[in-house]
Amino acid sequence: MPRYxxxxxxxxxxxxxxxxxxxxxxxxxxxxxxxxxxITETSGTFPNVRYHYIPTLCNHCDNAPCVRGCPTGAMHKxxxxxxxxxxxxxxxxxxxxxxxxxxxxxxxxxxxxxxxxQKTQLLQGGTFTPVELTEKAGGKTIPYYNPEREDTLAGxxxxxxxxxxxxxxxxxxxxxxxxxxxACPADARIFGDISDPDSEVSKLxxxxxxxxxxxxxxxxxxxxxxxxxxPAHYQPTKGGV
Amino acid sequence: xxxxxxxxxxxxxxxxxxxxxxxxxxxRIFTQGHYLFNANDVLMWSLPLGVYxxxxxxxxxxxxxxxxxxxxxxxxLEPIAKRxxxxxxxxxxxxxxxxxxxxxxxxxxxxxxxxxxxSSPIWWMGFIYSVELVVLAAKFWRLHRxxxxxxxxxxxxxxxxxAAIVAPLMIGSVFGxxxxxxxxxxxxxxxxxxxxxxxxxxxLCLFYHLLISRINGSHVTEDHESIFDDxxxxxxxxxxxxxxxxxxxxxxxxxxxxxxxxxxxxxxxxFGGIGRLNTEVxxxxxxxxxLMVIPGIRTGISSRMVASALVLAGTLAMHMEILLAGxxxxxxxxxxxxxxxxxxxxxxxxxxxxxxxxxxALLLYTMGERYLDLKATxxx
Numbered sequence: 001m002p003r004y005x006x007x008x009x010x011x012x013x014x015x016x017x018x019x020x021x022x023x024x025x026x027x028x029x030x031x032x033x034x035x036x037x038x039i040t041e042t043s044g045t046f047p048n049v050r051y052h053y054i055p056t057l058c059n060h061c062d063n064a065p066c067v068r069g070c071p072t073g074a075m076h077k078x079x080x081x082x083x084x085x086x087x088x089x090x091x092x093x094x095x096x097x098x099x100x101x102x103x104x105x106x107x108x109x110x111x112x113x114x115x116x117x118q119k120t121q122l123l124q125g126g127t128f129t130p131v132e133l134t135e136k137a138g139g140k141t142i143p144y145y146n147p148e149r150e151d152t153l154a155g156x157x158x159x160x161x162x163x164x165x166x167x168x169x170x171x172x173x174x175x176x177x178x179x180x181x182x183a184c185p186a187d188a189r190i191f192g193d194i195s196d197p198d199s200e201v202s203k204l205x206x207x208x209x210x211x212x213x214x215x216x217x218x219x220x221x222x223x224x225x226x227x228x229x230x231p232a233h234y235q236p237t238k239g240g241v
Numbered sequence: 242x243x244x245x246x247x248x249x250x251x252x253x254x255x256x257x258x259x260x261x262x263x264x265x266x267x268x269r270i271f272t273q274g275h276y277l278f279n280a281n282d283v284l285m286w287s288l289p290l291g292v293y294x295x296x297x298x299x300x301x302x303x304x305x306x307x308x309x310x311x312x313x314x315x316x317x318l319e320p321i322a323k324r325x326x327x328x329x330x331x332x333x334x335x336x337x338x339x340x341x342x343x344x345x346x347x348x349x350x351x352x353x354x355x356x357x358x359x360s361s362p363i364w365w366m367g368f369i370y371s372v373e374l375v376v377l378a379a380k381f382w383r384l385h386r387x388x389x390x391x392x393x394x395x396x397x398x399x400x401x402x403x404a405a406i407v408a409p410l411m412i413g414s415v416f417g418x419x420x421x422x423x424x425x426x427x428x429x430x431x432x433x434x435x436x437x438x439x440x441x442x443x444x445l446c447l448f449y450h451l452l453i454s455r456i457n458g459s460h461v462t463e464d465h466e467s468i469f470d471d472x473x474x475x476x477x478x479x480x481x482x483x484x485x486x487x488x489x490x491x492x493x494x495x496x497x498x499x500x501x502x503x504x505x506x507x508x509x510x511x512f513g514g515i516g517r518l519n520t521e522v523x524x525x526x527x528x529x530x531x532l533m534v535i536p537g538i539r540t541g542i543s544s545r546m547v548a549s550a551l552v553l554a555g556t557l558a559m560h561m562e563i564l565l566a567g568x569x570x571x572x573x574x575x576x577x578x579x580x581x582x583x584x585x586x587x588x589x590x591x592x593x594x595x596x597x598x599x600x601x602a603l604l605l606y607t608m609g610e611r612y613l614d615l616k617a618t619x620x621x
Contacts, residue, residue: 092345101421103573160345
């Protein structure tokens with residue numbers, strides 16, 4: 001059985017957000033919820049400043065605190081290492097969200113996609129209502145609905161339950177890469193089986209010194225970051241007093 | 242409240258109104274979603290959960306007090322034993338109302354039985370409190386039938402005592418097992434919850450009995466006077482222990498420079514305070530303790546009622562303070578969508594959930610006083 005992991009090459013990543021946008025479309029993610037996200041940080045004091053950009057997603061930890069704490073087993077591990085959620089079993093206690101060290105689990109506070117459930121026209125007689133537009137586009141709740149998401153999970157998760165990245169398990173089952181990996185224009189995301197020494201991810205982890213987020217907690221996250229991007233140059237100097 | 246009192250129907254009417262308002266809120270929450278709460282993906286547990294913790298722990302405290310006569314054979318306290326068991330049941334029912342409305346999908350609760358996760362402190366918390374409710378109800382049924390000392394009755398008392406010791410430890414573990422939130426991590430929260438349970442349970446016991454005797458206008462017999470003195474003493478010592486524990490906690494939190502604690506400290510005074518002492522610690526622990534140790538004041542019914550009422554309000558505030566301060570800052574990428582610090586004030590719906598939980602408990606108290614002969618003792 002493979003153990004899936006992802007390597008993110010920070011030197012290749014340009015921070016375009018394509019991963020996040022493609023993820024939203026692929027997984028019918030509602031507004032306010034981010035399966036694929038980022039941590040941005042500005043360091044230094046003006047004018048000597050730098051901008052850091054770290055793409056984030058569920059770390060699919062081996063020792064996942066969300067899985068350990070879920071009272072019903074709604075949050076569970078698959079044999080291939082993916083941390084999966086079953087909304088049918090979720091009681092909405094939000095303990096996984098409370099427990100996640102990475103801030104990647106979100107709760108459906110309301111019925112998802114409220115905009116697309118509106119039945120009012122922007123211009124009377126001039127535009128479709130959001131509901132009509134969805135119908136015309138052949139969508140379900142949203143016009144850009146992806147029915148393939150239903151293969152392994154509710155296409156759109158109901159209110160009152162949590163949701164998060166699943167490594168696009170529905171695509172992996174078909175031999176496809178996760179959508180964010182496929183959509184990355186810079187090939188900054190490399191996906192594969194970490195238990196296979198010949199996989200691309202294993203080779204990269206052997207070649208570079210990776211870091212993982214909040215590694216000290218012992219969660220054994222499976223998102224690895226390599227090659228921190230820094231193109232800056234400086235004049236060789238010994239400083240001064 | 243006496244049945245014959247003209248205020249009795251007014252009291253029932255007020256409780257009825259509160260329950261109707263709460264049911265309206267419950268309907269809206271179930272149909273519209275929990276966005277009606279002023280909670281979000283950073284501060285996800287708010288007033289309803291704080292009320293649950295408070296009521297569940299108070300119920301635990303009442304159960305532990307009831308164990309003195311029912312498990313440890315302190316005969317002197319037998320006249321209040323049946324009422325304590327009843328109060329523990331009704332307070333816990335109030336707590337279940339609050340947690341029921343906090344959960345996103347209560348209709349999936351049967352999966353707690355169908356696919357239990359034994360590594361989850363939430364599962365254990367739910368399981369033990371459910372066991373406690375059932376066992377307390379069974380114990381009350383035995384007491385109501387006049388069976389105080391049969392093997393079954395005693396066994397039920399022992400089980401409820403053990404459940405009451407473990408349950409607050411489990412509530413504490415829910416927080417204590419979150420490695421990602423250093424300010425909660427460790428066994429401190431479990432010990433704190435157990436102490437707070439004894440404190441708020443004793444405070445409710447004292448306040449309720451004094452209130453009942455005042456409302457009924459009945460003369461307090463020497464026996465009851467002596468019982469209240471004993472309960473007051475337990476109350477005073479528990480207050481002192483919780484205060485010492487709280488001060489040690491404040492000192493440790495103030496001494497460390499671990500970033501999580503620095504952040505926590507920055508936001509750990511939602512109700513204001515003097516120096517490092519929060520308002521709820523001053524008004525909910527220090528002031529009542531002063532009232533209960535001054536010889537000329539501590540024996541007065543009014544001062545005991547004020548002290549216990551202050552503790553009842555203070556312990557709820559302390560639970561809320563800890564709950565909110567540990568969730569005030571976004572974790573990881575959530576800082577991209579949320580401000581550095583989340584401010585919070587409960588929404589109308591959250592207040593109504595609290596009102597419903599308390600009103601249900603009050604209705605049950607009232608009905609119990611009227612129909613269930615809560616003063617019964619083994620001699621009857």
